[in-house]
Amino acid sequence: MDRRRLFTSKEKEFLKQLVLQYSDVIEEKRSDGPNNKKKNEAWTQIQQDFNSIGDQSQKKYRGQKKRKQGDMVRDELHEKVKSARTLNEQQKTIHQLMK
Numbered sequence: 001m002d003r004r005r006l007f008t009s010k011e012k013e014f015l016k017q018l019v020l021q022y023s024d025v026i027e028e029k030r031s032d033g034p035n036n037k038k039k040n041e042a043w044t045q046i047q048q049d050f051n052s053i054g055d056q057s058q059k060k061y062r063g064q065k066k067r068k069q070g071d072m073v074r075d076e077l078h079e080k081v082k083s084a085r086t087l088n089e090q091q092k093t094i095h096q097l098m099k
Helices: 009-021 033-051 055-084 087-098
Strands: none
Touching: 009 055
16 A cells, blocks of 8 residues: 655654644643633644645645545446456446446
8 A cells, every 4th residue: 555644854843843833722631612612723723824825735635535436446347347247247347336
């Protein structure tokens, strides 16, 4: 199986900087209503800031998702054809799947 990095080293470093920037809020020990609200706002801001550096990650993710879906369809078809016992059954299965 092909394993790819989900984030580039530049993206990881940027995310670390963002988390450090908001660390006083997100590491607050108290979990009452106002502090939870601040934490959620901080994480939302981190998400927005991180996503603002470009849509390269999103493009990469969409490509990975599309490849994975293609792989799953191919594997499913392969299993169906492989499960047919005779060559004639395999040909019928392929013909049915191609409709």
